[in-house]
Structure formats: structure tokens, C-alpha cells
Amino acid sequence: MTARTQRTRLLAACAVAASVSLVLTGCGSSKSSSGSSAGAGTNPSATVGAVTADPTLAALVPADVKSSGKLVVAADASYAPNEFKDEKGNVVGMDVDLADAIAKKLGLTADVQNADFTSIIPGIAAKKYQLGMSSFTDTKEREATVDMVTYFTAGSAIAVKKGNPDKIDPKDLCGKKVAVQTGTTQADEIKDTRNPDCTKAGKPTIPNDGDKFPLQTDVTQSLIAGRDQAMMADSPVIDYALKQTNGQLEKLGDTYDSAPYGVVVDKNSPLTKAVQGAVQSLIADGTYKQILTKWGVAAGAIDKSEINAAKS
Incomplete structure (x- = not known):
């Protein structure tokens, strides 16, 4: 990640159509944050030990x-x-x-x-x-x-639809439609690193320097709905989204740029x-x-x- 300059936050996504079934979050508009139930691997009801003040x-x-x-x-x-x-x-x-x-x-x-x-x-x-x-x-x-x-x-990570139907290479997103949250490290990565590299290689750039959304929920929705071919976000957020979307998404490649x-x-x-x-x-x-x-x-x-x- 170089900067959530913001690393992206990717939460759950809402159902975007009757045919799209998500265990994910409650639906919300792009103007408000969506609720979410906990995914596999989490235990929100777990007890954490009492914390006492340290006078120093x-x-x-x-x-x-x-x-x-x-x-x-x-x-x-x-x-x-x-x-x-x-x-x-x-x-x-x-x-x-x-x-x-x-x-x-x-x-x-x-x-x-x-x-x-x-x-x-x-x-x-x-x-x-x-x-x-x-x-x-x-x-x-x-x-x-x-x-x-x-x-x-x-770190940063990339997700695509299950089975990677567009056969996307995580090291070569040139010309692919990629969703990111506005202001995140991943948005900066596309603009400052990936697209300049695409240009140098004589390949088409990622359109719009990535399709940017105000909320990570919107990022996930766009991938689920097929409006984008991949999404980039922080690794724990990608991992959580995979669990929340009932197997509709998969992680592409390894986590990278840990920070x-x-x-x-x-x-x-x-x-x-x-x-x-x-x-x-x-x-x-x-x-x-x-x-x-x-x-x-x-x-x-x-x-x-x-x-x-x-x-x-």
C-alpha cells in the first residue's frame, strides 16, 4: 500500500440485483455507509479482557x-x-x-x-x-x-469474480476496468504506477485511472454487478469481502506492498x-x-x- 493514501476500505457489498445473492451487508446508497454482518473468521461477540487506566x-x-x-x-x-x-x-x-x-x-x-x-x-x-x-x-x-x-x-490485494472469467493477470491490469475507493493507496497506485507502466509498455491504460467510488461497499457492488472486472483494496478488507460474498469473488495473486x-x-x-x-x-x-x-x-x-x- 503506499498510502489507504488512504488504503482502500472494502467492506461488504449489497445485493445489486435479484439474481445476485450476498450474505454481505445490508444495502445502502452510495451516500451512506452500509451495515454488515460479521464474516467467517470473525467473532464479534467475543469477550475482550477489561482494560484499566495507566496513570503514567x-x-x-x-x-x-x-x-x-x-x-x-x-x-x-x-x-x-x-x-x-x-x-x-x-x-x-x-x-x-x-x-x-x-x-x-x-x-x-x-x-x-x-x-x-x-x-x-x-x-x-x-x-x-x-x-x-x-x-x-x-x-x-x-x-x-x-x-x-x-x-x-x-498490504494491497486484488479481487475478481470467481473463476477469473476475464483471465486477468494481477501483474498486468492494463486496459482492464478496475474499481477502487476514492483517495486510497490503490487509487494512487493506478494513477502513479500502474498506468505509467502501461503507457511505457505501449498498452492501454486502466480506464479513468480506475473507477473510483466514495465507499468501499460501492466498489464491491460494482465488481459483483460486472461493471468492473477487478477491484483493489487493503488485504484484510479483500479477505473479508471474499467471505461475505458467498464465494462470488476470489483473490487474484498474493498480497503485496505490506505497510x-x-x-x-x-x-x-x-x-x-x-x-x-x-x-x-x-x-x-x-x-x-x-x-x-x-x-x-x-x-x-x-x-x-x-x-x-x-x-x-
């Missing part, structure tokens, strides 16, 4: 945040299993549980709010949110304006060190692994949280 870490929390008693956390709830809406409309997922645990370590309560992905970093700068936890890839570009606290590792996710914090905020300490403490006491296991994403676990550790 709590002492690092800025006075205004401490006095409010809460951490306001932004997440784009269209990217299961990392962040999505359940059948009751509640925002749930790996990032939500981690945000809750981080807040408790700091003696606070997490207030997780659904937000458009592209509005989250500007919202951090405007003090609307204290944290952004929405599968953000840690990149040098992002680190120029915000702090990033690493907490997970994911860390980062919690977004305002640049040079004392909260950055507090959050990094909270993540490391959750790793040490086992809570972190419990949360990842609950959502079926333990393969992305890290053993050390770092601040602004992007390699590119």
Missing part, C-alpha cells in the same frame, strides 16, 4: 482532552472488518475496539464518529477529532502534516506519545491480540508500536 500514560493526555473525559475518534464506517456499521447502525470493528481500549488506557472514553475518509485528516487539524482510526497507511506524505502511531500491518497502519494524531501533540504508549501497553498485556483475533485479522499484528515510522 494518562498523565501525558493534554488538559483539554482530559477535562472532556473522552477521545473523539473519526472512522469511515464502510471498511469491514476494520470499521463498519452493524445491523443496528452502530460503528463497530477492529479499529473501534482498539480506539476504545486506547481511550481506557488513558483514563478516557472513546467517542467513535462515522466520517468520510477524506475529511478525517482535515478534521484532526481543525480539532474536530483527536484521533483518526480508519485503516490509514503510515506514509511520509501524511507524516508531514500529522503524526502517525503504528498499530497494524496490511503499517497508523493512528492519526495532530502534529506534535503530546497525545501522540500517550497513544503510542497505550498501543504498546495493549500489545504487552494481550488485549491487542484478543481484539485482532475477535475480528479475524491477527495476521496483521505487530509487536512494537512506533511514531512516524514510514519508510516511504
